[in-house]
Amino acid sequence: MKLKPEIEAEITVLPNDVNPCKSALRDDIIGYYECPIVLPNGTWDCRMVFPNASGRVELGETATALIRFLIPNEALQGLRLDNTFQLLREDGIIATGKVTGFIVPPIKHVLKLEFIGSSREYFRIWAVNLCLTLVTLGIFSAWAKVRKRRYFYSHTLLDGTPFQYLGQPFPILRGRIIGATLFAVYYMSSHFLTSLLPYVLALGAVLAPWVIIRSTAFKARYSAFRNMTFRFEGNYWDTVKVASAWGVVPAIIIGMMFKWWNITWLQAALFAIAGLLFPWWISRFKSFLVGHTAFGGKNGQLFTTGEEFFGIYFLAGIFFVLIISVAGLSLSIFHISKHSAYYVALFSIPAYVGNVFSYAYIQAHTSNLFWNKATLGPLRFCSTLRGLTMAKYYLTNALAIIASAGLLTPWAVMRTMKYRADNLCVLVTGELTDFSGSNMTLVSAAGAEVGEFFDMDLSL
Amino acid sequence: MSDATMIVEGAYFDGYKPVGLPILFSVHGEESTLTGAGMIRTYRTSLLTVTPRIGSAGRFIYFPDGGQLLCADNQCLDLLASDSPTEGPVAWLEERVGVAIGCVVLIVVLLLCVYAFGLPAAADWTVTKVSMETEHSLGLDALFWLDNKKWFQPTELDNAEQVRISHIFSTLVSGSKMAPNYRLEFRLSKSMGANALALPGGIIVITDEMVSLAGSEDEIAAVLAHEIGHAELRHAMKQATQSSAVAAVAAVVTSDASSFTVAVAGLPALLANTKYSREFETEADEFAFKLLKQHGISPAAFASLMERLSTDHEEEEKAISFLSTHPVTADRIKRARELSAEKKGDHPSDAGTEMIKLDETDEEGWGLKK
Numbered sequence: 001m002k003l004k005p006e007i008e009a010e011i012t013v014l015p016n017d018v019n020p021c022k023s024a025l026r027d028d029i030i031g032y033y034e035c036p037i038v039l040p041n042g043t044w045d046c047r048m049v050f051p052n053a054s055g056r057v058e059l060g061e062t063a064t065a066l067i068r069f070l071i072p073n074e075a076l077q078g079l080r081l082d083n084t085f086q087l088l089r090e091d092g093i094i095a096t097g098k099v100t101g102f103i104v105p106p107i108k109h110v111l112k113l114e115f116i117g118s119s120r121e122y123f124r125i126w127a128v129n130l131c132l133t134l135v136t137l138g139i140f141s142a143w144a145k146v147r148k149r150r151y152f153y154s155h156t157l158l159d160g161t162p163f164q165y166l167g168q169p170f171p172i173l174r175g176r177i178i179g180a181t182l183f184a185v186y187y188m189s190s191h192f193l194t195s196l197l198p199y200v201l202a203l204g205a206v207l208a209p210w211v212i213i214r215s216t217a218f219k220a221r222y223s224a225f226r227n228m229t230f231r232f233e234g235n236y237w238d239t240v241k242v243a244s245a246w247g248v249v250p251a252i253i254i255g256m257m258f259k260w261w262n263i264t265w266l267q268a269a270l271f272a273i274a275g276l277l278f279p280w281w282i283s284r285f286k287s288f289l290v291g292h293t294a295f296g297g298k299n300g301q302l303f304t305t306g307e308e309f310f311g312i313y314f315l316a317g318i319f320f321v322l323i324i325s326v327a328g329l330s331l332s333i334f335h336i337s338k339h340s341a342y343y344v345a346l347f348s349i350p351a352y353v354g355n356v357f358s359y360a361y362i363q364a365h366t367s368n369l370f371w372n373k374a375t376l377g378p379l380r381f382c383s384t385l386r387g388l389t390m391a392k393y394y395l396t397n398a399l400a401i402i403a404s405a406g407l408l409t410p411w412a413v414m415r416t417m418k419y420r421a422d423n424l425c426v427l428v429t430g431e432l433t434d435f436s437g438s439n440m441t442l443v444s445a446a447g448a449e450v451g452e453f454f455d456m457d458l459s460l
Numbered sequence: 461m462s463d464a465t466m467i468v469e470g471a472y473f474d475g476y477k478p479v480g481l482p483i484l485f486s487v488h489g490e491e492s493t494l495t496g497a498g499m500i501r502t503y504r505t506s507l508l509t510v511t512p513r514i515g516s517a518g519r520f521i522y523f524p525d526g527g528q529l530l531c532a533d534n535q536c537l538d539l540l541a542s543d544s545p546t547e548g549p550v551a552w553l554e555e556r557v558g559v560a561i562g563c564v565v566l567i568v569v570l571l572l573c574v575y576a577f578g579l580p581a582a583a584d585w586t587v588t589k590v591s592m593e594t595e596h597s598l599g600l601d602a603l604f605w606l607d608n609k610k611w612f613q614p615t616e617l618d619n620a621e622q623v624r625i626s627h628i629f630s631t632l633v634s635g636s637k638m639a640p641n642y643r644l645e646f647r648l649s650k651s652m653g654a655n656a657l658a659l660p661g662g663i664i665v666i667t668d669e670m671v672s673l674a675g676s677e678d679e680i681a682a683v684l685a686h687e688i689g690h691a692e693l694r695h696a697m698k699q700a701t702q703s704s705a706v707a708a709v710a711a712v713v714t715s716d717a718s719s720f721t722v723a724v725a726g727l728p729a730l731l732a733n734t735k736y737s738r739e740f741e742t743e744a745d746e747f748a749f750k751l752l753k754q755h756g757i758s759p760a761a762f763a764s765l766m767e768r769l770s771t772d773h774e775e776e777e778k779a780i781s782f783l784s785t786h787p788v789t790a791d792r793i794k795r796a797r798e799l800s801a802e803k804k805g806d807h808p809s810d811a812g813t814e815m816i817k818l819d820e821t822d823e824e825g826w827g828l829k830k
């Protein structure tokens with residue numbers, strides 16, 4: 001006989017529920033957390049707990065029991081628990097339950113991250129800035145960017161204090177003008193003066209690492225929390241080493257320069273290699289960026305592996321291919337001609353939805369992976385985005401934006417940001433005073449003339 | 461010391477530790493004071509700056525020694541100099557609902573005007589600035605690209621046939637100012653099938669499939685006249701200009717939506733471009749009808765060419781006409797018939813028919829079947 005599990009869906013185990021292990025029986029255990037469950041009376045024996053730990057039930061006088069899960073050492077790097085357990089009573093009754101949560105090492109505080117932007121306020125900002133950008137033929141876009149960033153930052157509170165955006169419109173405007181010029185050069189050389197293209201590509205390849213460094217540094221320097229700015233310090237050659245993806249990126253660029261693309265198999269081979277290496281590359285690249293980003297004298301660290309990224313992309317890819325093949329197959333079963341307009345509609349809608357789902361899955365899971373494996377001084381993070389929920393957000397956003405001819409865009413932006421902030425929390429394992437600034441605000445203010453270039457969004 | 465003109469409470473951050481200290485800030489005319497957390501500091505008010513107002517968020521006061529005070533937004537804070545003076549007026553506008561509504565109205569009017577008049581006019585102007593030689597060399601590049609990408613194979617038409625069609629072509633373009641730039645290319649195309657394209661600079665490509673589908677010389681003339689219309693009106697260049705402008709405007713308008721939705725951003729650009737494309741087709745049709753009449757050929761040849769194929773597609777076409785790069789075929793046929801009826805009366809044709817297909821010039825879309 002099976003009992004309805006008393007713990008039905010999801011228990012988010014708050015990290016401060018985690019207790020350090022008092023009697024360290026094993027080296028690979030760092031602590032345990034207890035999770036209260038309600039059970040019918042009787043003596044219960046814990047038969048099976050999730051693989052990484054063992055547990056037992058201590059029944060008190062009441063019907064509430066505590067199930068104790070031991071936490072393995074890997075939790076130091078962030079471990080998500082997603083486990084079912086089974087409890088057996090003397091008379092053979094079985095109760096099953098599920099515990100989902102996230103565990104990090106002994107946590108002293110949890111800093112609440114909240115996004116308090118409102119759609120009404122942001123609608124006004126959006127409308128005014130879009131209007132002025134259009135009227136000024138794009139020149140105002142630098143101000144619009146500053147205003148929007150300022151809005152996002154100052155309505156994101158960590159531990160009650162808003163983030164600060166310190167970017168100023170004029171350096172951004174200058175960066176955009178340079179960026180637009182470079183883009184125009186690229187566009188002209190790729191569309192009209194094709195003989196120049198190899199040189200432009202070579203120049204672009206030489207400039208790209210520098211652009212990566214500058215834009216990341218700009219973003220870091222102009223982001224501040226509690227009067228302390230972030231910093232990014234990467235040097236050119238390190239960036240080249242990481243960004244070149246073990247030589248694949250240079251090979252692709254040289255291929256574009258010398259028109260290897262006319263050789264089909266070579267093109268296919270290069271792209272296949274690039275595609276396969278991508279998860280490892282992205283992991284290395286992000287680790288590089290995080291490792292060179294510092295706050296208050298502490299550098300970040302990222303413990304992701306290529307395999308973890310590969311797993312996410314692979315699942316999303318499989319899902320997408322499945323959707324497409326099912327859609328294609330069912331269309332061919334019903335003998336809908338390829339030339340028919342309905343074919344396009346019937347095929348593109350599932351393709352779009354499949355695309356949204358895999359995109360949302362990738363977004364949610366890479367984001368979780370990134371935050372859950374990142375550290376910054378005494379800080380750990382806990383990200384709990386869900387692919388399905390993200391997909392729901394994306395789809396409803398798209399529908400709302402289309403149905404309102406764009407007027408609901410600010411609403412879509414606000415709710416998505418709120419969802420993301422609600423699913424990220426910041427955990428402190430030491431003290432905030434471990435961070436120590438050197439009054440960098442003054443330094444950065446003096447260095448403000450170092451403009452941003454492409455204003456590339458290398459958002460992590 | 462006079463009475464304080466402003467007193468605010470806030471959290472003070474010294475820039476050395478990310479920990480806030482509760483502090484009272486007061487302004488007494490020329491001088492300002494920070495008191496609390498065991499310190500009293502005095503500053504010249506003129507040296508202090510404050511971050512611009514944004515939404516309802518708290519604002520930071522910057523002190524010359526690098527400290528910052530976070531306090532709730534307060535009108536009085538505007539007494540201090542702004543840290544970013546140019547943002548002040550923007551913040552003022554952002555606070556007013558009326559302004560926001562006005563902005564939305566202005567955006568809509570502006571976009572509609574740009575779309576209906578601005579972009580076509582700008583494209584016309586741009587085209588006058590591009591010399592025919594430049595355009596011609598672009599066309600050659602494009603042809604080279606298409607050949608390279610295996611969109612085309614060498615023609616299998618025999619010489620006599622080529623000469624015959626070239627003759628029709630040169631007769632049609634003989635009156636044109638850009639006659640020396642015209643060039644007719646024959647290609648076989650398995651991927652495009654019966655099709656004809658106008659590349660930039662008067663380079664016109666007709667596929668073998670199109671030649672064999674056309675039942676009469678008049679019908680071939682009709683196809684060529686339509687493509688000559690595109691070339692003469694410089695649609696390829698206009699389309700390139702318009703589509704890049706549309707892409708730029710669409711990117712600005714949808715910039716906020718792009719990261720939170722999937723593929724919504726491309727929709728307005730797609731709609732705008734297909735509308736322009738349909739207008740070009742209609743213009744080219746009108747041009748072709750005139751040209752055909754000048755040479756004593758009835759536009760009915762055009763109609764008959766389009767007719768048979770359209771029976772397959774008519775219904776669906778109407779359903780998705782707003783998404784189509786070409787006008788509804790039935791309308792095009794009707795227009796051709798009307799014009800032919802005007803002068804010569806109906807001129808029935810026994811020919812096989814094929815739609816005149818697309819002749820886009822953006823690199824992805826060249827001559828793709830719809």
